[in-house]
Amino acid sequence: MKKTLVLLTSLTMAFALTACGGGDTSTSATSAAQTEAVQTEAAQTGAAQAEGNTEAAPKADASGNDKLVVGFAQIGQESGWRDAETNDVQWYAARNTDTIELSFADAQQKQENQIKAIRNFIEMGVDVIVFPPVVETGWEAVLTECQEADIPVILVDRGIDPSAGEDLYTTMIASDHVWAGEQAAIVMDELLGGQGKVVELEGTVGASAAVQRKKGFDEYIAANCPDIEILDSQTGDFTRAMGKEVMESFLKTYDDIDAVFCHNDDMALGAIEAIKEAGKKPGEDVKIIGVDGVKGAFEAILAGEMNCTVECTPILAEQIFDTAAKLKNGETVDKWIMSADGVYTADKVTQEVVDGRQY
Numbered sequence: 001m002k003k004t005l006v007l008l009t010s011l012t013m014a015f016a017l018t019a020c021g022g023g024d025t026s027t028s029a030t031s032a033a034q035t036e037a038v039q040t041e042a043a044q045t046g047a048a049q050a051e052g053n054t055e056a057a058p059k060a061d062a063s064g065n066d067k068l069v070v071g072f073a074q075i076g077q078e079s080g081w082r083d084a085e086t087n088d089v090q091w092y093a094a095r096n097t098d099t100i101e102l103s104f105a106d107a108q109q110k111q112e113n114q115i116k117a118i119r120n121f122i123e124m125g126v127d128v129i130v131f132p133p134v135v136e137t138g139w140e141a142v143l144t145e146c147q148e149a150d151i152p153v154i155l156v157d158r159g160i161d162p163s164a165g166e167d168l169y170t171t172m173i174a175s176d177h178v179w180a181g182e183q184a185a186i187v188m189d190e191l192l193g194g195q196g197k198v199v200e201l202e203g204t205v206g207a208s209a210a211v212q213r214k215k216g217f218d219e220y221i222a223a224n225c226p227d228i229e230i231l232d233s234q235t236g237d238f239t240r241a242m243g244k245e246v247m248e249s250f251l252k253t254y255d256d257i258d259a260v261f262c263h264n265d266d267m268a269l270g271a272i273e274a275i276k277e278a279g280k281k282p283g284e285d286v287k288i289i290g291v292d293g294v295k296g297a298f299e300a301i302l303a304g305e306m307n308c309t310v311e312c313t314p315i316l317a318e319q320i321f322d323t324a325a326k327l328k329n330g331e332t333v334d335k336w337i338m339s340a341d342g343v344y345t346a347d348k349v350t351q352e353v354v355d356g357r358q359y
């Protein structure tokens, strides 16, 4: 199987380079069509950056390949959180080149590209496929193909629609996004003294991280906070630019916004800019809660411009590769390997805490 892997990988490379117009690998975003076996030696040079994973051809291993071969179909580069996850995975693989081969693809936010990348990994015969499903639905066909090829699948950081069937994947390594939404609601209730008007910036439409954070937040508010009204809720697609844009439009539409719940910190940072430009004080006139726990959010909390971030760790590489190794060995693992996350309100954020953040 491993010799076949090397051959197929080379073919995949050839296809990928043709498909992207003669192998122009200068851009930082690697499309799924450019999926290739990124030997971890290559990742070594690019471990600290999400880019730089396009040059190396797979190294043939004359003695047979006993390494753990993992195909990772990343969503894209929509947020600082996503970059942190990518860097962690590439960094970890680069530090373990003796045991791990990482093949990394960047789907540029498109489900079709993730599916293409997964199909390439199947063709390559990787040991384990890892991916965060950009949206919850539409994975039945490709996951069935993984099963038919006998390749275990680890979902990371987001899940798929439960009605599609849990049998479609092997395990999920992710935070509890419903919990995050609930924690945000509990803090919101405290910040507003139980009364006020709130807007919500949602993540990518159909992404489990957005659907579940919204569920946790909205349901908690509806059940426990009769005097908190959610005025409006729209997607900012998990990006800072859209977070800013949507917040600008909320501020034009409503002149009585007391707070905003953002499904990630990048959108919260965008919202801060919009609030400032509207002549209001973020963190005071308009309270702000985000999710993720990226350094930028901690800095904003320390500066008094944001009130809380609910952590969702992207530092998953060790768990991912350990779990993949177990699956390669035929071991059974839990269906959901849940991350332990914290809630950071202003009283918990000091310079020391900011400096100690890993991402």
Ligand code: GYE
Pocket (backbone or CB within 6 Å): 078, 079, 080, 081, 082, 132, 157, 158, 209, 238, 263, 264, 265, 266, 291, 292, 312
């Ligand atoms: O919160 C967001 C990212 O799926 C948990 O995706 C992840 C989310 C994360 O773009 O910033």
